[in-house]
Amino acid sequence: MKGTFAILILSLTLFACNGQQNSNVINFESGFSLIQDTISISVNGRMTHALEYKDKYYVLFEQRLMKYGGYGKKWLYIFSNNQLEKVIDCPEEMKTVYLDFYVQNDSIIMKPYMDKQSYYLDNTTLKWNKVDKTNDLIWEDSDFYVYSLDFGEWGGKTWFKDKKTDSQYVLESTTPLINKIDNTYYLTNSFQVLKIDNPKELTKCDSDVTYENIEKTGKNYSWYSQSKGYEVIYEDENVDYFDFSYHPRIVSSFVFNNELLHIYETDTASYLSRIENNKIQPFEKILDEVSFFNWYYSYRCKNLNGSNELLKFNTRNDQIYGLTTIKGNKIYVTYLVNDVELKPKTLGKKRSNEIFENRLNSIIADFSKLTLTEIEAKEKEWKSFDITPNHKIGIGESWNPNNYAIDINKSYLVVEDSIISNSIMYYATKKTDLVRAITINWEKTQTDRIEFGNEKSASEVFLKRFKDIVLILTNELGEPNSKNEEKKNQSFVWTTQNNINVEIKLSRQDNYNNIRMVVYERK
Incomplete structure (x- = not known):
């Protein structure tokens, strides 16, 4: 497996260095297809955030600082048809670790977690403009707004707000990825998947624990909801949240043919998987030796508009990153091959x-x-x-x-x-x-x-x-x-x-x- 990965990385590097686009299609027995492409880049930084919007990739890179402290510069790279279209400097105020990057109301938004001031990208001028009000909406359909907050060591909450009555229903779940099949909602986190048949059967909020009040007062940990109105269909009970060593996890969930499927990552490979009897059952290996990641407090990007998020991963080569998206039975993987060395060599x-x-x-x-x-x-x-x-x-x-x-x-x-x-x-x-x-x-x-x-x-x-x-x-x-x-x-x-x-x-x-x-x- 390691040899296979080394050959893959070498091939990607050669294609990128020659300025060619390498497209490779693998058809799996499960009916899924893996379509792989490469883009050659020259960036003095590492990839942190990415999203797909109107058939383009918008990728944030951050300068890696080796000394002297402070925050690195950030740039937005826009790719269209696997070609670099534009590079845009990010506002100085966005030099922060806790940053979200997402699309809402047809606008690309950058939001720092600790600051109300956010920015949106003008699609015409490609300039960043200030926007004073953003919220923590992570899902919306014809019946509900869904909001979620992450309180760090105190966990997090997710609220379903009824559009007709304004009543709110809450459960203890930290910034999940949400999918919907018929009228049933599925909330996915790394080690847990919840099923909600009717959000109105969750704990109904009193006025002091609505999303708006908790967000305004900051009383994150003063109240916990009752455990009702949902079913745990998967939970990894072997996870110790105080053990920071690597543990296999769910990277993402998506719906295909009216079935909830998952991308499941181990320390050696990533798999398409389904849940059977509260167990993750991998059924197709898709990538070797990559590590998917999401940035701190970056959660609005996951599934806000009802389509699967753009996933990001690192490889064992510090100069090669990856973007993954799933559309139907097609898994698209784009490798970004950077010709700029981000680490000094020992001389x-x-x-x-x-x-x-x-x-x-x-x-x-x-x-x-x-x-x-x-x-x-x-x-x-x-x-x-x-x-x-x-x-x-x-x-x-x-x-x-x-x-x-x-x-x-x-x-x-x-x-x-x-x-x-x-x-x-x-x-x-x-x-x-x-x-x-x-x-x-x-x-x-x-x-x-x-x-x-x-x-x-x-x-x-x-x-x-x-x-x-x-x-x-x-x-x-x-x-x-x-x-x-x-x-x-x-x-x-x-x-x-x-x-x-x-x-x-x-x-x-x-x-x-x-x-x-x-x-x-x-x-």
Whole structure:
């Protein structure tokens, strides 16, 4: 299976890199068909949200930040007939983790969970405009409005509001996907499916627990509804909600030939499934080794207009994402193959030293005339990894004694090995394009998982690395003007003939190791 996936990814990459559209159809014995296509993209970010609207894909990408905090930029990519049609910047206010992206009243809307202010996309001008009022509607038919809220650790509620009487009926269910067969409603979550024959048999709301009142007052956890009016047709009783390790789950549900079916995901594959005797019964494998996901508090997109949601998945290749939609007996899968690397490669100590020496030569040669444009081109040539923050970072007077205006930054990362990485920051003046100061920090290599290593061993590695860097500096600049060789906090300073200060300091604490180098013009 792993070999099959590797071949698939290689094929997709080759087709995308050649600028071709690869269409592949697989007909299953169950009567379903899998139609696979690819789109080649160049995006400095990861996919977060996506929806299908009027035969187009609208996909949100977010810049991945490696350092310096803050939120990454967001872009909306619009694809038509598997071709990129338009890229639109998202409002600065949408730099948040808790974001929903959906279609309502023929408008594409972005809504932050913690803020009333939302935005809709003007279909004519393709500009974002503010919209003051949005709600938590997740389903609507001729009889009911259905609203739902997610209260985090306190669970969530779903309300059925009768269109004729305005009466509301509630149950404890957190932002489910809703499907309807005849007059019966099915509410799907990852580990549970509920059946409601008549929403009026749910608990009827008093005025203080209607959707509007709970949403207005924020009294999320003050009242819980009675468990009545619905049937649990599936529940995975083996799930521990406090265990965050992977567990097989229902990705989505949909109706085909008047039957409720499901996409069920395990750690190795995804299947078409049905429920029989309170058990998930897979009957057709559709995809190998993909991981479906939905973003935090993004739930209005699921099934608002009665058609199945556009599903999103990751693959084992960080540069390949997938979109899936089901129309009748056809399963459409579109792979987005990104030619932009989103993670830095490990370059090794030898190559890291070469980059450092090249930087040093470029910087020291004539620091007063070093332009940001020039050094950006060199960093690209050296293949360091761009980690420039979205916000301005200033420096103190001690590194900027001439009080130059610092209003633009560029930063790059070099991963030396599994222990040490170095990041360089160029502080510059936008008007003149001149670099005014530079810092380089050698720090512990960041990984995607928490690691508890031997800090004492790392401390010795940092000490050795510091000595290597000092030797390189001494060979280039001569003997330092001053030095402090204290065991845990060593420092050296050079002052060049053209009045440039180069300072380097080693800091070693019990659980922290850092080497910092600063280059700036003296007053």
